[in-house]
Amino acid sequence: MASLASKVSLRSSLLRQNATKSFLNNSAKAYSTIAKEKTLKERFAEIYPEKAEAIKKFKKEKGKTVIGEVLLEQAYGGMRGIPGIVWEGSVLDPIEGIRFRGRTIPDIQNELPKAPGGDEPLPEALFWLLLTGEVPTQAQTTALSAELAARSDLPQHVIDLIDRCPANLHPMAQFSLAITALETESEFAKAYAKGVNKKDYWSYTFDDSINLLAKLPLIAGKIYRNVFKDGKIPSINKDLDYGANLSNLLGYGENKEFVELMRLYLTIHSDHEGGNVSAHATHLVGSALSSPFLSLAAGLNGLAGPLHGRANQEVLEWLFGMKETLNGDYSKPAIEKYLWDTLNAGRVVPGYGHAVLRKTDPRYTAQREFALKHMPDYELFKLVSNIYEVAPEVLTKHGKTKNPWPNVDSHSGVLLQYYGLTEASFYTVLFGVSRAFGVLPQLILDRAYGSSIERPKSFSTEKYIELVQKIESKK
Ligand code: CMX
DSSP states (O other): OOOHHHHHHHHHHHHHHHHHHHHHHHHHHHHHTGGGSOOHHHHHHHHHHHHHHHHHHHHHHHTTOOOOOOOHHHHHTTTTTOOOOOOOSEEEETTTEEEETTBOHHHHHHHSOBOTTOOSBOHHHHHHHHHHSSOOOHHHHHHHHHHHHHTOOOOHHHHHHHHHSOTTSOHHHHHHHHHHHGGGGOHHHHHHHHTOOGGGHHHHHHHHHHHHHHHHHHHHHHHHHHHHSOSOOOOOOTTSOHHHHHHHHHTOTTOHHHHHHHHHHHHHTSOOOSOSHHHHHHHHHHHTTOOHHHHHHHHHHHHTSTTTTTHHHHHHHHHHHHHHHHTTOOOHHHHHHHHHHHHHTTOOOTTBOOSSOOSOOHHHHHHHHHHHHHOTTOHHHHHHHHHHHHHHHHHHHHTOOSOOSBOTHHHHHHHHHHTTOOOGGGHHHHHHHHHHHHHHHHHHHHHHTTOOOOOOOOOOHHHHHHHHHHHHHTO
16 A cells, blocks of 8 residues: 555646646737736745744744754764755756756656647746745746846946956856845845845845846856957847847857856756755855855855866766776776776865765756757767766775766766867856855745754864863763
């Protein structure tokens, strides 16, 4: 007999399927009723009070429940595995990988609205899902795309700032600088300075988040064009979705496959629960009531690190090094030797390993499937595939990493290379645009639910020694 849990999950999956079917049937109709549907802000305003109340009750009734224990090695080991953050948008299972509001990547590829004629989900729709837990209609998604396009203009001082950046300043540093400089636009900061009621924090955070998200394509596009092209950038097309506009600004809007890739890329890189460096840093800085602009900039500074988002740049550089060394011999023994050379030089294999995952990252799999569909014979994709067959065994033999399987960064750069976006030092900026889709909904939720300022306890090593001695003496 099926367990209660599996019955519930079957029922919710059937409900979701029915909702998708009825959404598909209604999608054409929904296009014409765009003005009558609730906007994201209206819908969120409607649903959050009940959720905030439920959380308050949960905290009051169950707040003293012990939910884990902390080992000394965790304090020294990057706090791995310690529960201590609330993150509503996604939860990461070590084996299954990410679920966005309970949905796997194939689920969201299935269920989220797409652009007319497109196959891949729209990141705008994911933003809606992460914030509300609901799949938006096609009309709501289209309205959100239009709102983002309408709010995309950059203030002149931000354009000037990007233009003044030296070309050798890493694109991620430029990206973070420009977002910090957008602080002039913060409605939250202005309202706070005037003395706003706490209950309204979420509303200003929402407006800032939408404005910020809207402006990221122009910032990213301007940085790309300044550093790698002639600095000229087209205008935003108010009738296009986010991924299509970003592709246009980068100069790849004519290529339908690239536009589809951008939609997929922006969707799957968005959120990976709350403990990763970029998500946690954004959430932490936001907890001090810094604006969404300052909070996201903090998160992006973390994403820029080589063990986090910048790994996608590292992967490409490492792949090209391998290509040159192997000189056409992509056999397994040759790849194996290159992997050992990397490890024996005291370096990590970029794109492999993960702090939480213990199997192939489903974001890797989604990108691999995209490659199998659109570029099965591409030389670099074949190399990546061959590495996938060899690296897990080598890393297992090496015996250090807890997860010998590839992560998201192992695959993303190869797809961009195929379409001609070959400037690897720009790749983390694209990751950063996507990450905003995941961390900004949580900032809005944090303010709506009245989350506390973060302040975990720290001790010096002397104090930890004392603490351990005290605990041992009691045994
Ligand atoms: N190659 C070689 N050694 C690796 C490794 C890899 N890909 N992954 C982990 N290790 C090593 C660690 O450096 C660590 O060594 P020390 O004990 O000498 O410090 C040991 O294995 C144990 O690490 P772990 O517990 O398995 O992994 P962590 O949680 O500490 O780190 C991560 C996770 C992602 C930083 C690590 O796997 C890594 O450095 N990978 C390569 C860089 C990368 O791909 N980063 C992108 C991750 C995804 C993202 O955030 O975008």
